[in-house]
Amino acid sequence: MANLTKSKKVEISKKVQEDLIKNDVIFITFDGLNFGQLQQLRDKLKEYKSSFKIMRNSVLFYASKDGGMIKDDKRPDFFKGPTAAILLSDPDEISNVSKLLVDFSKSNPSLRIKGGFMSKDVITADVVKQISRVGSKKDVMAKLAGSLYASLSNIRNVIEAPIRDLAYVVDALKDQKK
Secondary structure (H helix, E strand, O other): OOOOOOOHHHHHHHHHHHHHHHHEEEEOOOOOOOOHHHHHHHHHHHOOOEEEEEEOOHHHHHHHHHHOOOOOOOHHHHHOOOOOOEEEEOHHHHHHHHHHHHHHHHHOOOOOEEEEEOOOOOEHHHHHHHEEEOOHHHHHHHHHHHHHHHHHHHHEEEEEHHHHHHHHHHHHHHHHHH
């Protein structure tokens, strides 16, 4: 990208802007990872319908500013140093991708999570790490459904208790009269 004309840079920025608007994005730094490690990460990301793209910070900054994700002229810290963007085409996979990146960074300390955009809002590296601990949308929905079912079952038991107890008393009185 060193010898690109201004019009070509604007064209690339527009394409990146479209990608940032359509997808959730997590930014990482990959300084110190070799080609094999990067390829291993790319392969794992494909399982979650995500892609790995190395981009210039200036292109990312102007694309995100023009896309409305960044409101002021102050460049966020995650646009400093070598930056790669993980583009998530399926927003339901953000927790799985976050978990993958956190786990990958444990075995490869050169990879650091910088932050990103979720639903066009800026998120920090700490938020990405918290998302990795939450679980997938399907897991959270299953836990919620289980909790709701248990609550409804408890409510039903409480409502039925007086009628059931009355039936036991009447049955006991009937047996006592015989």
